[in-house]
Amino acid sequence: MARIVMKFGGTSVGDVERIKNVARRVAAEVESGSTVAVVVSAMSGATNQLVEWCRQVAPLYDNREYDTVVATGEQVTIGLLAMALQEIGVKARSWCGWQVPVRTDEVHGKARITAIDTEALDQSLAAGEVAVVAGFQGIGPDGRITTLGRGGSDTSAVALAAALGAERCDIYTDVDGVYTTDPRIVAKARKLDRITYEEMLELASVGAKVLQTRSVEMAMKHRVRVQVLSSFVDAPGTLVCDEDEIVEQELVSGIAYSRDEAKITLVGVPDRPGVAAGIFGPLAEAAINVDMIVQNVSEDGRSTDVTFTVGKADLERARQVMDKTREKLDWGGLEADPAVVKISVVGVGMRSHAGIAQKMFQTLAAENINIRLISTSEIKISVLIDEKYTELALRALHSAYGLDAV
Ligand code: ADP
Numbered sequence: 001m002a003r004i005v006m007k008f009g010g011t012s013v014g015d016v017e018r019i020k021n022v023a024r025r026v027a028a029e030v031e032s033g034s035t036v037a038v039v040v041s042a043m044s045g046a047t048n049q050l051v052e053w054c055r056q057v058a059p060l061y062d063n064r065e066y067d068t069v070v071a072t073g074e075q076v077t078i079g080l081l082a083m084a085l086q087e088i089g090v091k092a093r094s095w096c097g098w099q100v101p102v103r104t105d106e107v108h109g110k111a112r113i114t115a116i117d118t119e120a121l122d123q124s125l126a127a128g129e130v131a132v133v134a135g136f137q138g139i140g141p142d143g144r145i146t147t148l149g150r151g152g153s154d155t156s157a158v159a160l161a162a163a164l165g166a167e168r169c170d171i172y173t174d175v176d177g178v179y180t181t182d183p184r185i186v187a188k189a190r191k192l193d194r195i196t197y198e199e200m201l202e203l204a205s206v207g208a209k210v211l212q213t214r215s216v217e218m219a220m221k222h223r224v225r226v227q228v229l230s231s232f233v234d235a236p237g238t239l240v241c242d243e244d245e246i247v248e249q250e251l252v253s254g255i256a257y258s259r260d261e262a263k264i265t266l267v268g269v270p271d272r273p274g275v276a277a278g279i280f281g282p283l284a285e286a287a288i289n290v291d292m293i294v295q296n297v298s299e300d301g302r303s304t305d306v307t308f309t310v311g312k313a314d315l316e317r318a319r320q321v322m323d324k325t326r327e328k329l330d331w332g333g334l335e336a337d338p339a340v341v342k343i344s345v346v347g348v349g350m351r352s353h354a355g356i357a358q359k360m361f362q363t364l365a366a367e368n369i370n371i372r373l374i375s376t377s378e379i380k381i382s383v384l385i386d387e388k389y390t391e392l393a394l395r396a397l398h399s400a401y402g403l404d405a406v
Pocket residue numbers: 008009010011012041151172173174175177178179180181182183184207208209210211254
């Protein structure tokens with residue numbers, strides 16, 4: 001019998017009626033002859049509430065206790081879904097991450113899955129039970145509960161599909177597939193039938209939260225066939241697959257945005273060897289990720305401005321780290337701006353076609369949107385702009401690249 005993994009996100013299990021709806025979908029899959037493992041998220045909003053409670057109790061909380069708290073949302077939904085399945089005559093049982101066990105590294109708050117022991121699950125599945133597994137959580141080498149970072153249930157599902165040798169991993173969510181851009185912002189966004197692992201990985205990593213980045217990495221590595229589809233409407237979704245399974249490849253496949261950016265400019269930095277190391281070394285030591293960087297040439301040839309971006313949540317810490325370098329590096333001033341957004345255009349067509357970046361710059365110029373920073377990779381161009389232009393920029397670029405639905 002074919003094994004499949006079905007994953008349901010927060011909105012899909014957002015209340016009791018929706019959990020019953022999920023149970024009916026799972027039952028239909030079981031009736032069609034598949035062996036099913038289900039991965040669920042916490043009810044929508046539940047994890048945010050748990051995170052907020054941690055912050056209120058201790059702004060600089062212990063990450064191990066944070067995991068103990070935020071993992072509980074998924075324990076509620078696995079129990080409820082198992083009950084809902086039993087109610088309609090489907091044999092089922094719930095599994096917390098540690099019960100499977102889903103083993104992870106020790107990085108509490110954003111742990112990586114290192115192994116999934118499937119022996120117990122195999123037995124349960126062989127006995128005809130649906131396994132309802134908690135997403136987002138695992139057990140660390142210290143024997144304590146870990147979580148995989150926000151949106152981590154996608155990764156739990158793909159990892160489980162790989163470990164179980166599942167035929168496919170179906171990710172049910174509140175949109176019916178992967179679109180050319182976020183359909184909640186651009187009404188003309190178009191649903192993609194297929195997208196390559198590479199493009200999906202790039203889109204996820206620059207902000208398209210429909211799949212967690214690590215889940216795509218894992219799918220690509222283990223060649224798991226991932227399908228993104230709606231829990232509410234019966235419509236074909238989007239298949240994430242290899243490039244050779246795609247007949248007609250578009251130049252640009254999608255546009256993503258990330259509001260999780262903050263910009264820092266150090267003004268009047270002496271232009272001498274070792275300055276970049278002096279700035280970015282301490283940030284790395286403080287585990288602050290730096291994304292985009294630009295160093296301007298100064299008018300006098302003696303000093304320069306250095307601008308870079310960090311995650312919004314790291315802005316204050318980055319400022320503190322920089323303040324400590326002031327005396328040694330002798331820079332003149334620091335400007336911080338959290339009201340920025342990163343917009344990225346992604347497409348494998350960029351490898352072979354020139355002019356895609358130029359179209360982005362022209363389109364933004366025509367809308368009078370100033371570009372603050374630019375960065376590129378083989379299949380992506382990102383620009384940093386003022387946050388207030390997010391919607392305008394997305395819509396204009398979407399039309400300019402011919403992506404609008406007709
Ligand atoms: P879940 O709770 O099911 O995991 P998420 O909220 O994490 O759902 O992800 C689904 C959301 O991702 C959609 O509601 C949509 O707003 C957003 N999204 C962003 N970019 C895209 C895209 N390119 N295609 C589809 N959805 C996208």
